[in-house]
Amino acid sequence: DQQVKQNSPSLSVQEGRISILNCDYTNSMFDYFLWYKKYPAEGPTFLISISSIKDKNEDGRFTVFLNKSAKHLSLHIVPSQPGDSAVYFCAASVRGGSEKLVFGKGTKLTVNP
Amino acid sequence: GAGVSQTPSNKVTEKGKYVELRCDPISGHTALYWYRQSLGQGPEFLIYFQGTGAADDSGLPNDRFFAVRPEGSVSTLKIQRTERGDSAVYLCASSLGLTGYEQYFGPGTRLTVT
Numbered sequence: 290d291q292q293v294k295q296n297s298p299s300l301s302v303q304e305g306r307i308s309i310l311n312c313d314y315t316n317s318m319f320d321y322f323l324w325y326k327k328y329p330a331e332g333p334t335f336l337i338s339i340s341s342i343k344d345k346n347e348d349g350r351f352t353v354f355l356n357k358s359a360k361h362l363s364l365h366i367v368p369s370q371p372g373d374s375a376v377y378f379c380a381a382s383v384r385g386g387s388e389k390l391v392f393g394k395g396t397k398l399t400v401n402p
Numbered sequence: 403g404a405g406v407s408q409t410p411s412n413k414v415t416e417k418g419k420y421v422e423l424r425c426d427p428i429s430g431h432t433a434l435y436w437y438r439q440s441l442g443q444g445p446e447f448l449i450y451f452q453g454t455g456a457a458d459d460s461g462l463p464n465d466r467f468f469a470v471r472p473e474g475s476v477s478t479l480k481i482q483r484t485e486r487g488d489s490a491v492y493l494c495a496s497s498l499g500l501t502g503y504e505q506y507f508g509p510g511t512r513l514t515v516t
Binding site for chain 2: 334338389390
């Protein structure tokens with residue numbers, strides 16, 4: 290039973306446009322959410338996170354939005370660049386315990402020049 | 403500074419053999435995690451160490467899997483009697499061990515069981 294779902298296996302956008310990656314979760318105990326980016330043959334790299342007490346967190350070109358009532362979060366990348374092409378994983382955890390991450394299956398983003 | 407390192411980067415073994423995978427965390431990181439990523443899936447949690455002790459091993463699939471961290475730094479994931487279904491990328495991550503600190507991942511060890 291997938292607790293974190295990324296329903297779009299892939300997304301293709303034009304350079305300079307906005308990329309929106311979506312993620313849904315089912316476990317209402319999750320209170321911390323993260324996005325990781327992964328290039329082939331490398332480990333996941335932390336991108337941005339958000340606590341459940343917030344509904345938005347911004348870091349440069351990356352913004353994460355959290356809608357707790359819908360159990361939904363999204364990552365916006367503006368403007369998208371070819372170097373952003375990678376697999377993006379949404380992850381969630383319950384803070385205060387082991388803080389183990391529960392990951393979605395990932396979305397492969399391709400930014401075309 | 404140096405990131406999380408994992409050795410070997412690739413390991414091919416025959417069904418039924420024993421394997422050890424090593425993780426060197428970032429210096430000073432007290433928390434260490436092992437995850438496993440199968441093809442087309444996201445990483446799945448295996449075990450968490452805080453210092454030398456396994457604080458959460460709820461993700462280990464069965465008793466063929468075991469991990470140690472004897473001195474609170476390097477960790478070894480051990481798999482006995484390997485099966486073809488164990489083939490995956492095994493990822494190690496470390497963090498400062500405090501609430502809200504991100505986990506930093508190593509490049510992983512790709513295990514192939516033939």
